Amino acid sequence: MAEDWANRDDEAEASARLTAVREALHDSNAEALEALLEPLHPADIADLLEQIGQGEREQLLTLWRGGVDGDLLSEIDESIREEVIDFLPDDVVAEAVRELETDDVVDILEDLDEPNQEKILGALERADRVAVERAMGYPEYSAGRLMQREVVVAPEHWTVGEAIDFLRGSDTLPDQFYHVILLDPRMKPTGYVTLGRILSAARSTPLREIIEDSYRTVRATDPEADVAYIFQQYHLISCPVVDENGRLVGVITIDDAMNVLDEEHEEDMLRLAGVGDESSIQDGVFDTIKSRIPWLFINLLTANISALVIGQFESTIGQIVILAALMPIIASMGGIAGTQSLTIAVRALATRDLTVSNAMRVVRREAAVGAINGLSFAILMGLAGWLILGLPMLGVVLALAMVINLCVAALAGILVPLALDRMGFDPALASGTFVMTVTDVVGFFAFLGLATVMLL
Amino acid sequence: MAEDWANRDDEAEASARLTAVREALHDSNAEALEALLEPLHPADIADLLEQIGQGEREQLLTLWRGGVDGDLLSEIDESIREEVIDFLPDDVVAEAVRELETDDVVDILEDLDEPNQEKILGALERADRVAVERAMGYPEYSAGRLMQREVVVAPEHWTVGEAIDFLRGSDTLPDQFYHVILLDPRMKPTGYVTLGRILSAARSTPLREIIEDSYRTVRATDPEADVAYIFQQYHLISCPVVDENGRLVGVITIDDAMNVLDEEHEEDMLRLAGVGDESSIQDGVFDTIKSRIPWLFINLLTANISALVIGQFESTIGQIVILAALMPIIASMGGIAGTQSLTIAVRALATRDLTVSNAMRVVRREAAVGAINGLSFAILMGLAGWLILGLPMLGVVLALAMVINLCVAALAGILVPLALDRMGFDPALASGTFVMTVTDVVGFFAFLGLATVMLL
Incomplete structure (x- = not known):
């Protein structure tokens, strides 16, 4: 049983780990540090970085050269991200952001100042840079900023068999996707089908017969708070995003919506208490x-x-x-x-x-x-x-x-x-x-x- | 474009709809009421029921005979659910709960008083009743209460091809599932694979080579707050639940975790303000x-x-x-x-x-x-x-x-x-x-x- 729990982030364990990391930093022991950090989920490493002081943080980032990647940058809290990016050598940041999907790059970019934004945009390949700049063109806190552009689509007249053959033949599917979005000839989404249904239906079944009831779309300019509301109200897992002409431009998944919901709650709580919205326990x-x-x-x-x-x-x-x-x-x-x-x-x-x-x-x-x-x-x-x-x-x-x-x-x-x-x-x-x-x-x-x- | 937006729950629209529903109630016009409610998502009907007074609510439930189903009961806020179940004829409640998956029945049951719990348990088929009673045996606010028992599993030594053949041959797959959970011979989960990966990998690929990094399990007795934390920290979509021996007993999906997160926030906010945890705007x-x-x-x-x-x-x-x-x-x-x-x-x-x-x-x-x-x-x-x-x-x-x-x-x-x-x-x-x-x-x-x- 123990092995199932090795990854579990328990508070006592996290605290013991932090002590060990501090020791490794004190001894400048890169190997010990690597052994402690390597098995961790980026989210837990990010938490660790947030819990130590700025001096220790810089020591850690220096000693743990190979460790900083795009996932870690994504997970680091906004309150210290700017500081971390300022401190890291430009080539480390460049390599890290090149691994990320465009919505994660946008998420990082939003909270940075001008020079750091330039630094990151400059590091991206041309196609990604265009995609990120387009996303940044949508209003702050809008669906367009949240969405990922990688979508899995099929013509609405396809059958289950055609969809399976297409998916199995494709080598550019996103890491995570839960639905195949049906498009009409004008690129407008008309519904979506879960992968589970595609796998359990007969090959001859038309996709449009097994679309989800809960299907909804949002506009790229809709406020992210409305998007979070729709996910929660209608129990969505993903939601296509359309432009002002109703054409598909991206998709938002539930993990993004869950983050927005969490931020909205935090904002309400802080505002009720008369503290600035973006206050955090890490602030100086x-x-x-x-x-x-x-x-x-x-x-x-x-x-x-x-x-x-x-x-x-x-x-x-x-x-x-x-x-x-x-x-x-x-x-x-x-x-x-x-x-x-x-x-x-x-x-x-x-x-x-x-x-x-x-x-x-x-x-x-x-x-x-x-x-x-x-x-x-x-x-x-x-x-x-x-x-x-x-x-x-x-x-x-x-x-x-x-x-x-x-x-x-x-x-x-x-x-x-x-x-x-x-x-x-x-x-x-x-x-x-x-x-x-x-x-x-x-x-x-x-x-x-x-x-x-x-x-x- | 308009058709994509027909379902969208906009506040002005909701308010106009409420006025129309009140008119239909006033005129005892069952047809008009049906025409207004039928196209709505159960979550929106539930909101509507919460916004009218108790008298109007009973009138609506009487007039809209055929409309009450399990999904609607699930969506109704706890603050009025007891009242609605008390008011509905026993056979309507019985038929409604029989449609639901066991985790939704548990969710409804938790907040009811003894006689109403009996009424619902009595309405279930034997197998479902046993499953619900077992779930109710877990502590309140534990993972065991949240999980659904319907899981999709495969032996850990299977290949992608075997998994696809099994899924396509199975006729008892749950409505919504996102992963195939791998089990060792002792029924202990050892990882899971997303449906997207199964669809995009070669048939000969062993499943254990494409398991997700983010995989984690929770124990059935873990507090639901910890479960919500894990979903958010590690961006999970679903999470297997194990018993004290590490054997698979169910799975929790992200929509449940999102609800818990929302409830935790609400609780913190209400407690900070010195209001009882379960206060609601619908309270008398x-x-x-x-x-x-x-x-x-x-x-x-x-x-x-x-x-x-x-x-x-x-x-x-x-x-x-x-x-x-x-x-x-x-x-x-x-x-x-x-x-x-x-x-x-x-x-x-x-x-x-x-x-x-x-x-x-x-x-x-x-x-x-x-x-x-x-x-x-x-x-x-x-x-x-x-x-x-x-x-x-x-x-x-x-x-x-x-x-x-x-x-x-x-x-x-x-x-x-x-x-x-x-x-x-x-x-x-x-x-x-x-x-x-x-x-x-x-x-x-x-x-x-x-x-x-x-x-x-």
């Missing part, structure tokens, strides 16, 4: 600061709005100082409640479960939830104000402020992302700050305002 | 309240800790009331900074980019970022305190408190999730509350404490 101090300062700064401005609101009630606080201790409770409960509805809304917008059609129902539900949660905590706070602090009217103020703020929080949590989405903005990007500002301002204002009216 | 008021109350309650407790801290400084605030207006600024800046590092850390733990090996480097970076961001905003706040409020010493207090809180926030944001992860908890689950409590308490204490010492 400077990049990290750059990605975090903007939202800290915006928060500073919005926090000052809250401070201004509180400032209006200075004389109330001066007379009943305990209000200062209690007011953050109201504000922070609103913040939590707002974040809760907000997260559900952002997620539902991303998965297209929240649409114009059901928005009103969801808004009504949020209002009800806000009111009921508000009342529950209002009773708790009211009792606490009365029994613990011995001030029944303070209890009433706390309770009313809590109801008001939780209702506002629930509604802001759903209405702010919906509005941003309608206006064409990414709801994950700015919702958090908006909603927190609303709940802080409303929380402080309601609590201190009620206190001024009812307690003074 | 009661479920929504149930999923949100726990974290609101915990936040109430931690907010009271902050209130107690502030309470200690009542006399300070009584003497300099403006402190009450300024203290939330320090706390909220800490909250934002803490959330930022926390999100990066939780994400990096999920993608296994943050490990023991690089934790110290990341902690040092966070400390540096906290200090530098803290200083930048300290200068801003210090100047504001001095120039706007005309109180130079208040500026110094604001600046010092800001530096302290942003440093603490950055460190708490990384150390709390790391510690939770080490202790075997999901870092996404509780980190947020911990970190916010720390930044609130430290923020209020540092600011008011410094003010007491330096300003009174």
Whole structure:
């Protein structure tokens, strides 16, 4: 059994391996390094490169001369790829990229600066360079950038037997393919057949009788997020890409779609937290600061709005100082409640479960939830104000402020992302700050305002 | 070109369709309803069912008698599946589940209550029931629950020609398969070959010479999160599943892995926001309240800790009331900074980019970022305190408190999730509350404490 598991990337094993690699680097022992890295999948070597510091990384790349290939460059995280390509000798990079399929070259190229892009384009053979440049001509984050140009096609009138003979006679099939795409005489795809069906059907069966129900195409200019959505919604394995005239220009496979899905999720999560989209655990101090300062700064401005609101009630606080201790409770409960509805809304917008059609129902539900949660905590706070602090009217103020703020929080949590989405903005990007500002301002204002009216 | 796009699920189109469906329901027009729903992919019909209210849903299921099949049941979101199965007549459910492959039945069964599970198991044929019950015997969220039992295998000594003859002669191949798995005489898988390679290699080529490099197996008891990780890390399309003796028991395909990945992401996002894992936009008021109350309650407790801290400084605030207006600024800046590092850390733990090996480097970076961001905003706040409020010493207090809180926030944001992860908890689950409590308490204490010492 052990041999089946030798490749398995287990965390303890990865950590022991990293220690061994560091030792080999320390001893400048090229043989030991080779023995450690050679059996690994490029994805695991890339992870290893990401986990060591820049100095060690350069040492490793120098000591492990023969090891860098196209697959490894593809697997390395964007956050350190530029650095690695800058460091590697030009001929190593050139040889590495020449091995890759064009979609992988495009993927690498996208995140590089101009001189490095030139370096890589210059290394490619003419036909590949033209293909890569054409792909780079499609908008960033579009299907055209994701697709591979290597496709397996057959005329739509062929039979299973003709397709098998053609496939078995062909010596230029791509490494990985799962479907044969049927083309009409004008090069427009009309369906596709899985290899499994081709292998199990009778030779005389017309291909068009065994095409897949789930067949769909995307346009080269479609956003990659839509492509990922289609793969997930319809359980696709591959999807033909067509140009504006409906002619086949390439194919996208599910592993690319899975990557996009993962990136979209990451982006939503980082944006919700107010961190730059492309932040990564590998970033240096400077990049990290750059990605975090903007939202800290915006928060500073919005926090000052809250401070201004509180400032209006200075004389109330001066007379009943305990209000200062209690007011953050109201504000922070609103913040939590707002974040809760907000997260559900952002997620539902991303998965297209929240649409114009059901928005009103969801808004009504949020209002009800806000009111009921508000009342529950209002009773708790009211009792606490009365029994613990011995001030029944303070209890009433706390309770009313809590109801008001939780209702506002629930509604802001759903209405702010919906509005941003309608206006064409990414709801994950700015919702958090908006909603927190609303709940802080409303929380402080309601609590201190009620206190001024009812307690003074 | 239009015909290629007829199936495309565009949001405007979906919304128009929903309106038409509602009209058909209102008019009890079964024919119109049939005409609208029949051309749709089951995934789109399921989305439609999720977007209408329970009353309309029951009306639709009644009016559209012939339409409910196994695929539709599979596609319906867990949040309404129980309700739909409760509502449908037993014989409709029975017929629907009989069409499904066993892994899809397991997927449906998992989320149902006892009586509905019985109802479905009772409807299956004996062989399928045994297979489903065996799968349900594996732990929840394990590879055994995800896998399908239908596999395509060949003895490892076969040639391409033998494999092709076998596949073409077989009439029990699964609907979708991408690899032929090679078995040794003890039924242990030793590699797999893609159908594309089988179709393009010479008949005499031994299968074991064209096996895929990326081949890996998982154990039936492995957690599904590990399975999703392996699919993504190694770009797999399918992966054989083995029992504790290394014998083949099934296969997992990438569409299942993609679903798991999506669910894991959703879980992280919901947990970070303090909402129950299984919350959904379709939940009713009661479920929504149930999923949100726990974290609101915990936040109430931690907010009271902050209130107690502030309470200690009542006399300070009584003497300099403006402190009450300024203290939330320090706390909220800490909250934002803490959330930022926390999100990066939780994400990096999920993608296994943050490990023991690089934790110290990341902690040092966070400390540096906290200090530098803290200083930048300290200068801003210090100047504001001095120039706007005309109180130079208040500026110094604001600046010092800001530096302290942003440093603490950055460190708490990384150390709390790391510690939770080490202790075997999901870092996404509780980190947020911990970190916010720390930044609130430290923020209020540092600011008011410094003010007491330096300003009174």
